[in-house]
Amino acid sequence: MIEFGHFSLALAWILALVGTVGGMALGLSRQARLSHVEVLRRVTVAVAACLGCSLVGLGYAFVTNDYSVQYVWQYSNRDMPWIYKVTAIWGGMDGSMLLWCFLVAGFGALVARASLSYPRPLLPFLFGFLNTSPLFFTTITLFFTNPFRYLKAPMAMPDGNGLNPLLQNEYMAIHPPTLYLGFTGLAIPYAFCMAALASGQLSNDWVRLTRRWTLIAWTFLTAGIVLGGHWAYLELGWGGFWAWDPVENASFLPWLTATAFLHSFMVQERKGMLKLWNIFLVTLTYALTVFGTFLTRSGIVQSVHAFASTDIGWTFLAYLAVIFISALGLVALRRRELAPERAIASVFSREAVFLLNNLVLLSICFAVLWGVMFPVFSEAFTGQKQTVGIPFFNAVNVPLFLALVFLMGIGPGIAWRRAGLRQVARSFAVPFVGALLVAIAVTWSGITEFYPVLAYAISFFVVLSILAEAQRGLAAQAGATGSPAASPRAAVALFRRHRVKYGAHIIHFGVVVMTVAITASMAHKIEREFTIAPGETFMVGRFGLRLQEFHEETLKNYESVQAHVALVSAKDGSLIEVLAPELRFYPKNKETTTEVALRMGQREDVYLVLAGVDETGSKASFKIFINPLQVWLWYGAIIMVLGGIIVAVPAPRRVPAAQLGASRVAETA
Amino acid sequence: MSMWIVAAAALSGVLAYLFVKPLFEPALGGVVVLSEQDSLRSLLDTKERLLRSLKDLELDHSTGKVSDEDYQGARRDLSLEVGRVLSEIQSHGGR
Numbered sequence: 086m087i088e089f090g091h092f093s094l095a096l097a098w099i100l101a102l103v104g105t106v107g108g109m110a111l112g113l114s115r116q117a118r119l120s121h122v123e124v125l126r127r128v129t130v131a132v133a134a135c136l137g138c139s140l141v142g143l144g145y146a147f148v149t150n151d152y153s154v155q156y157v158w159q160y161s162n163r164d165m166p167w168i169y170k171v172t173a174i175w176g177g178m179d180g181s182m183l184l185w186c187f188l189v190a191g192f193g194a195l196v197a198r199a200s201l202s203y204p205r206p207l208l209p210f211l212f213g214f215l216n217t218s219p220l221f222f223t224t225i226t227l228f229f230t231n232p233f234r235y236l237k238a239p240m241a242m243p244d245g246n247g248l249n250p251l252l253q254n255e256y257m258a259i260h261p262p263t264l265y266l267g268f269t270g271l272a273i274p275y276a277f278c279m280a281a282l283a284s285g286q287l288s289n290d291w292v293r294l295t296r297r298w299t300l301i302a303w304t305f306l307t308a309g310i311v312l313g314g315h316w317a318y319l320e321l322g323w324g325g326f327w328a329w330d331p332v333e334n335a336s337f338l339p340w341l342t343a344t345a346f347l348h349s350f351m352v353q354e355r356k357g358m359l360k361l362w363n364i365f366l367v368t369l370t371y372a373l374t375v376f377g378t379f380l381t382r383s384g385i386v387q388s389v390h391a392f393a394s395t396d397i398g399w400t401f402l403a404y405l406a407v408i409f410i411s412a413l414g415l416v417a418l419r420r421r422e423l424a425p426e427r428a429i430a431s432v433f434s435r436e437a438v439f440l441l442n443n444l445v446l447l448s449i450c451f452a453v454l455w456g457v458m459f460p461v462f463s464e465a466f467t468g469q470k471q472t473v474g475i476p477f478f479n480a481v482n483v484p485l486f487l488a489l490v491f492l493m494g495i496g497p498g499i500a501w502r503r504a505g506l507r508q509v510a511r512s513f514a515v516p517f518v519g520a521l522l523v524a525i526a527v528t529w530s531g532i533t534e535f536y537p538v539l540a541y542a543i544s545f546f547v548v549l550s551i552l553a554e555a556q557r558g559l560a561a562q563a564g565a566t567g568s569p570a571a572s573p574r575a576a577v578a579l580f581r582r583h584r585v586k587y588g589a590h591i592i593h594f595g596v597v598v599m600t601v602a603i604t605a606s607m608a609h610k611i612e613r614e615f616t617i618a619p620g621e622t623f624m625v626g627r628f629g630l631r632l633q634e635f636h637e638e639t640l641k642n643y644e645s646v647q648a649h650v651a652l653v654s655a656k657d658g659s660l661i662e663v664l665a666p667e668l669r670f671y672p673k674n675k676e677t678t679t680e681v682a683l684r685m686g687q688r689e690d691v692y693l694v695l696a697g698v699d700e701t702g703s704k705a706s707f708k709i710f711i712n713p714l715q716v717w718l719w720y721g722a723i724i725m726v727l728g729g730i731i732v733a734v735p736a737p738r739r740v741p742a743a744q745l746g747a748s749r750v751a752e753t754a
Numbered sequence: 755m756s757m758w759i760v761a762a763a764a765l766s767g768v769l770a771y772l773f774v775k776p777l778f779e780p781a782l783g784g785v786v787v788l789s790e791q792d793s794l795r796s797l798l799d800t801k802e803r804l805l806r807s808l809k810d811l812e813l814d815h816s817t818g819k820v821s822d823e824d825y826q827g828a829r830r831d832l833s834l835e836v837g838r839v840l841s842e843i844q845s846h847g848g849r
């Protein structure tokens with residue numbers, strides 16, 4: 086099977102080359118035979134099929150413990166449960182690149198399958214550009230990071246090295262593929278954009294066709310980023326979920342720019358404005374996904390999430406140069422057709438708010454990128470590598486994020502084209518007063534720091550704006566149909582009629598929930614370190630922690646020490662739960678990991694880490710974090726993803742009544 | 755013969771068949787003109803955009819985001835523009 090996997094990879098590379106070159110050549114000709122376009126479409130699907138076969142070949146080698154393959158030997162061993170043998174496919178760089186190839190080609194194949202209804206003149210270049218990403222990544226995989234290489238050893242290896250213990254976690258089964266689906270899906274808007282530029286088909290078609298693919302990718306990227314945060318929260322034992330680590334940032338950068346163009350697409354579709362800006366955003370987003378891959382695999386920055394450093398960085402830089410130069414060339418070629426059809430009529434308009442939203446998102450993107458690259462720049466200019474840490478990122482990004490959340494409340498409540506001042510004042514009076522009252526109440530309760538108070542007030546402002554918008558929609562619907570304004574049926578009817586709009590409101594509501602959770606967990610977090618002996622109690626917040634006993638265990642894959650700690654109420658000493666933080670030692674990897682004991686609650690998380698046990702086994706050191714409203718961060722993310730799904734899923738086609746009747750007759754017959 | 759060679763040959767054979775098949779299908783004998791600038795397509799695009807703007811304007815007015823005065827002015831401008839684009843589309847033979 087390993088040879089078959091290798092063969093399939095090579096075949097995929099050849100087909101991606103044919104797809105790219107053939108697509109470009111056909112696009113450059115004055116006319117194309119339909120049969121040739123169809124062959125190109127099939128080639129695009131076949132690339133994904135071959136890469137699927139290749140991935141199956143590698144997976145088979147893992148599951149059957151084929152240690153003649155270097156990659157399998159390096160990232161698995163016989164004692165690992167089968168699920169981790171499967172996840173080990175993307176546990177190292179070589180396999181993760183193969184997965185990347187498959188997913189990017191898979192998206193291309195899905196677009197190719199859906200392309201029968203697309204404008205035909207767009208197709209040759211579309212297939213050409215859809216194949217460029219698989220071509221680049223299969224080139225890297227086949228020639229530089231081939232996971233099918235045999236192990237150079239004098240004798241057959243009886244067992245493998247084993248997967249990094251930190252990656253032996255169920256989240257690794259879902260987090261990387263979800264994140265990669267987000268990254269690779271963003272190659273689709275880029276392919277559409279370049280195809281539209283190259284073919285001159287610059288009507289709104291490419292924007293309209295791209296939006297759903299972008300939303301799908303964006304939803305996966307959102308889910309992937311949050312799953313990564315959840316994995317870090319559970320597995321790394323530092324009590325947080327986001328540390329502005331370079332690799333975390335690398336996933337966040339394209340999310341920011343993709344969010345920006347999801348908004349500015351609407352302006353182009355409705356007003357014929359921001360055409361050039363959208364091309365810039367789409368290209369930048371794709372370039373940032375490639376840059377993220379480069380960052381993770383080049384060894385240029387240090388990160389707990391990075392793969393081992395390699396010398397393939399130059400290939401990514403060369404590809405990034407090709408992306409930007411080709412985009413610039415095509416924009417120069419089509420510059421006349423990209424002129425805006427009108428200007429923004431008023432600053433009090435939704436398009437102006439969307440533009441402001443884009444500028445804030447780009448500012449955050451630039452700040453994060455600057456922070457990520459600062460060590461590289463500082464070393465280049467001063468000879469000394471200097472890093473910027475969490476304080477820098479928080480100082481710059483917290484105000485920008487709050488501005489972004491505020492704009493989320495403004496945008497939907499303001500009219501397209503031009504809104505009167507009186508209407509603006511009327512739309513936002515209630516949300517503004519509500520936010521002011523929240524700010525006063527929060528300050529009254531003893532929270533006096535500026536940003537937390539502002540964050541709670543802005544969050545409430547957005548929630549009220551969403552509710553006010555829904556209320557106005559219900560009233561307008563009632564006026565038009567004569568039905569009662571406030572009834573569940575009316576709300577459902579309104580939601581179904583404006584599914585995309587209210588789906589976006591759900592996403593915004595998810596962001597608000599996350600904002601509140603992040604603010605609470607950052608601003609009101611309690612963090613303590615303590616050492617206690619069995620029978621002793623340590624008091625923290627409204628809890629007490631009483632060490633009961635130690636429990637040692639030797640399993641197939643690791644040895645563990647568990648501390649059983651009773652979590653009791655500080656008020657009356659009653660038992661709430663027994664927590665069992667754990668230290669694990671993996672002999673094959675010679676690594677120790679901490680397994681956090683977590684009590685998730687709606688009000689707060691109790692997060693207990695066993696830091697160490699003294700040599701005599703009579704005392705243990707712990708770290709405890711009380712994280713207020715932490716669980717709401719994950720709820721907010723779920724709400725966002727649900728909103729993304731609602732917006733991305735196509736509306737059911739309305740079948741005319743006559744046709745429906747005819748089909749029913751046919752069914753009966 | 756190794757199993758993998760059989761599998762590789764089968765995969766290659768299936769793909770070759772799928773690639774060659776469209777070349778002999780009569781339904782795919784036509785051509786697509788790629789270099790033609792489609793001005794009708796562009797006009798239809800503008801019409802679609804203007805109609806969408808009208809719909810947005812109606813919605814914004816019904817939800818109280820636009821004053822009656824602004825609504826009347828904007829509606830008149832958009833309607834005139836839609837009329838102009840529709841007559842251009844008709845002159846291109848479109849609907």
